[in-house]
Amino acid sequence: MKQKYDIVIIGGGMVGASLACSLLPACEEQELNIAVIEAFALPDNGSLEYQPSYDSRATALAYGSRTLYEKMGVWNALKTHVTPIKQIHVSDRGHFGVTRLNAEQEGVPALGYVVENQWLGRVLLERLQQPDAARVDFICPASVVDIETGQHSMDVLVEQQGTTHRIASELVVMADGGRSALREKMGISYAYTTYEQHAVIANISPDREHQSVAYERFTDTGPMALLPLENDGSHHRCGLVWTIPDDQIDEIMALSDQDFIARLHERFGYRAGNFIKVGERHAYPLKLVLAEEQVRRGLVVLGNAAHALHPIAGQGYNLALRGVVALADKLLEARKQKVSLGDLSVLQAFYEQQRLDQQRTIGFSDQTMKLFSNANPLLAIGRNVGLQLMDICPPARTLFARSAMGLDMPAPELK
Numbered sequence: 001m002k003q004k005y006d007i008v009i010i011g012g013g014m015v016g017a018s019l020a021c022s023l024l025p026a027c028e029e030q031e032l033n034i035a036v037i038e039a040f041a042l043p044d045n046g047s048l049e050y051q052p053s054y055d056s057r058a059t060a061l062a063y064g065s066r067t068l069y070e071k072m073g074v075w076n077a078l079k080t081h082v083t084p085i086k087q088i089h090v091s092d093r094g095h096f097g098v099t100r101l102n103a104e105q106e107g108v109p110a111l112g113y114v115v116e117n118q119w120l121g122r123v124l125l126e127r128l129q130q131p132d133a134a135r136v137d138f139i140c141p142a143s144v145v146d147i148e149t150g151q152h153s154m155d156v157l158v159e160q161q162g163t164t165h166r167i168a169s170e171l172v173v174m175a176d177g178g179r180s181a182l183r184e185k186m187g188i189s190y191a192y193t194t195y196e197q198h199a200v201i202a203n204i205s206p207d208r209e210h211q212s213v214a215y216e217r218f219t220d221t222g223p224m225a226l227l228p229l230e231n232d233g234s235h236h237r238c239g240l241v242w243t244i245p246d247d248q249i250d251e252i253m254a255l256s257d258q259d260f261i262a263r264l265h266e267r268f269g270y271r272a273g274n275f276i277k278v279g280e281r282h283a284y285p286l287k288l289v290l291a292e293e294q295v296r297r298g299l300v301v302l303g304n305a306a307h308a309l310h311p312i313a314g315q316g317y318n319l320a321l322r323g324v325v326a327l328a329d330k331l332l333e334a335r336k337q338k339v340s341l342g343d344l345s346v347l348q349a350f351y352e353q354q355r356l357d358q359q360r361t362i363g364f365s366d367q368t369m370k371l372f373s374n375a376n377p378l379l380a381i382g383r384n385v386g387l388q389l390m391d392i393c394p395p396a397r398t399l400f401a402r403s404a405m406g407l408d409m410p411a412p413e414l415k
């Protein structure tokens, strides 16, 4: 472990590792030394078992995120195990409204791609271990226990194998996730609203091909999504995200596989076929979290540590990734102009850009969630007329599709 870096990234999860990959191509030319500090160890060679960031979930990457991974130079590896979303079918249980978004009609090869988090982790972490990544030190297992603000730099206190090390850095990026203990320690306040729901995720095998269709279904007890996944050899597979009110979660998690499938059919119907097998189930409590202070001199809060949103619209990670690339852009520009990476004006310029994106994306997910969870009959008629109109009105559909694909605002550049 060196005693000084230009950038210290706390957390080697999906966001921290993506930031390191974004900066990597410019590291040599700009003599940029980066440390990524991760609490969990890297897995043994060939194993897919990574730290919790890369758990058994699957993530829907918007089409715009593909472009960002292309710019980082990891898309070619990533694409070998992603499933394209060619169609999205949106419906409201017990009502008439349906909208179908179609990649061909929108003039794109796919509306998005589903990637299993374990695969994403493997691709990102392998990229950071290639010979041209010598300026990026991936330090693990090691935990950052404190951050001190000095006059000209930041000091990061790292605990590894019972010893505490001090690392100085121009910039510290907190990508330590939604349960960030450092956020509290640094006195960074945040707004917090619970949805009083859990997301149950599981892999489901239908008795027929998913044909690259993703389903988004709103019900009176919460929305659910079914994402197309790669077959596992003998079975077709889809990734289920099912929101369940908190007071029903224990009962749903305790159901036998057979009863779980029966209950799922009752809510979801049979449009994706008969479900014949369900994998291990995991439950995540759902909340909307937004850090009120995301930049300080020498410090940036990124990813889930900055914002966590309802997963149903599949926007959380896509938003975070746009933030990653926007930050990398600003840092590389500052470096070229010989401005300190921790300079507050550099970080504020990044945050201003992010703030607009966060407001729009969080507003979209949160309002959609609330609108479709509302049992008021007048609202139900309104939203179903809306869905139906969108289905028959191409410009409205395109507007909605571009927003879902992350193409409704200018993308960060990564020059």
Ligand SMILES: Cc1cc2nc3c(=O)[nH]c(=O)nc-3n(C[C@H](O)[C@H](O)[C@H](O)COP(=O)(O)OP(=O)(O)OC[C@H]3O[C@@H](n4cnc5c(N)ncnc54)[C@H](O)[C@@H]3O)c2cc1C
Residues within 6 Å of the ligand: 010, 011, 012, 013, 014, 015, 016, 037, 038, 039, 040, 051, 052, 053, 054, 057, 058, 059, 060, 061, 142, 143, 144, 145, 175, 176, 177, 178, 179, 180, 181, 182, 199, 201, 241, 284, 302, 303, 304, 305, 311, 313, 314, 315, 316, 317, 318, 319, 320
């Ligand atoms: C059920 C569910 C489904 C989702 N589906 C989608 C989707 O389809 N599309 C989408 O865009 N988003 C989705 N999301 C959101 C997405 O999962 C998050 O945006 C993403 O996980 C955020 O990653 P992160 O790296 O910020 O945080 P994390 O994944 O939590 O990573 C933080 C990392 O920091 C490390 N760490 C923590 N503290 C320290 C410390 N002190 N020192 C060192 N290391 C530390 C941890 O070990 C961890 O590896 C979903 C979320 C949920 C809950």
